[in-house]
Amino acid sequence: MASGIQFDPAAIRALADILRETDLSEIEIVEKDSRVRVVRHVAPPQQVMVHAAPAPVAAVAPAAASAAAAEAEADHPGTVTSPMVGVAYLAPEPGAAPFIQIGAKVAQGQTLLLIEAMKTFNQIRAPRAGTITRILIETGTPVEFGEALLVLE
Template sequence: MTGIQFDPAAIRELAKILRETDLSEIELVEGDRRVRVGRSVTVAPTTVTVAAPAAAVAPAPALVAEVANDASHPGAVTSPMVGIAYLAPEPGAPPFVTVGSRVVQGQTLLLIEAMKTFNQIRAPKAGTVSRILVEGGTPVEYGEALLIVE
């Protein structure tokens, strides 16, 4: 510990905000002081419905493994926060990028709205967008793979 004192009431207030907003984590940075408060969140499994023949009811194991490995892909751009992902700057506007788009380092790829603030998610390197893993207007978690730049 660096000897920096934190206000327990402020930490309790951050925890209260987590509960009220259903967030899993919140961080406050003030100068050289940093407080991160997190909580365990139980996420219900998501069911994806795909129009397919009746014989193909369960997802293929290879597909499940691929989704799990997206965040560890060397070209994965992951979410730095919990929020809502937006692929375009405003409703009806063209998306920042599409599959096959060439991007340069620092180019805006998408936005994440967190606590009524829109945060630009920028390309960490130049390359081509090979996959977009989120849909506009959907919630994302910290560390979730958003897209792949190769």
């Protein structure tokens, strides 16, 4: 090589593996006067049209009723709402006991649930001491900012 820069094919393969494992699209390593940049082009997902039979009206009514109940709970003074967009989890890990149950007494600052946002698990803590009277979400439920999560009385 005329330029004097030595490339390690094993190191480049390792960087490519890191890109695949982490779903990154690009990684760059700079050391003194040397620079290695590995870029992975990811094809956009293909849209697939699925034709499904229309859902019966009776199946929609319970969903509408539960949405109305959740909105009513949002007005309750003891409602704990989501401070962020993410996915809610009621237990610290799959198969573990949940942080809370209906009827459980909690202390101020106690962890009630986790919300995963951008691959970070954020603890949602009790704003005050009280008793859990309603849990409005299930584990793995996507939540929006301000969405009612549970009622603490």
